[in-house]
Amino acid sequence: MTTSTPDTTAGKATAVAPPKQTESPLAQLRHRPEVGALIGTISVFVFFAIFGGEKFLAAGGAASWLNIASELGIIAIPVGLLMIAGELDVSVGSVLAGSSMTLAIVSGHWGAPMIVGIVCALGLGLLTGLINGILVTRTNVHSLVVTLATLSGLAGLTLGLSRVTTGTTSVAISPDPLSKALFGKLIAGQFEVAIFWWLGLAVLVTVVLQMMKYGNWIFAIGGDKESARATGIPVDKVKIALYMASGFGAALVGVIQTILYNGAQVANGQSFVFNSIIAVVIGGVLLTGGYGSVVGVVLGTLTFAIVNQGIYYTGWNSDWASLILGVLILVAVLMNNTFRRLALSYKPRSAKKA
16 A cells, blocks of 8 residues: 655755744734833833932832822722723722721621621621622613612612711720731831732732633623623623622722721722722723733832822822822823734734745
């Protein structure tokens, strides 16, 4: 039995060398989606380091914006995941307030063990996220409308139940040493332990996005949910899980603030509603979904916190902070759009054949 072999021009196969990239690693860096956010963070840091002087660069100055970045970042990271999946969650402010009051009432007013109050507070965040996720996926009402309703409804429920239960809108609490060490400790008297929660969450979510199938699912859903559904991705379950993660993040910050400040108020957390979205947008995540990264969100959060606190170290009127932040948002979006186009259009160049 004879076998035939493919005919080749020179009587032997010709090996083809793999294409070589002609761009240097530094040149390739501009195609990364986080570059715009990184440039923004470096720029505002240098700006306030120059005009804020030694006080901004001192440990106290660094603590002022790192503490804000950590609390905001714990909420912004899961909100960023939702935005990558093409959804929004503006209920985080009421979740934070509701969780704070839950912990304060259960373990402060009623005197239950701290672990019970913490579990109840985090459970409220998960339950709210579950409700948001079910409403969004089952009714097909836009997530902004659903979570706005949750924001208002939970705020009213928190206020009403707090007055009925305690007769006041502010409840004090005396956390035990372990709870204080885990959630409310100030390292070196200035840096919140929340910084470590924030960094740990960032590492965990980065692993999920980059190394697990769930990360691919999130990006796929944000890109085209119908195509994602057609390929077998459980779109509804993923969205519900993301809403629960967002609620958990807000509740965790509520626990941290309650233990840190030894009390809670029903008005807590409302600044986080849009600040979290602003930080995520500065970090390069698209409002339309399908694009973004955890590193970008972390950088966006840092940028927001530096601007928010840096203005006080310059000696300028703090009324200008909102103007600077508004300009920063516009510049960040334009810059991120530019780097996103570079990243999406990037194709490695092959060396010319001899």
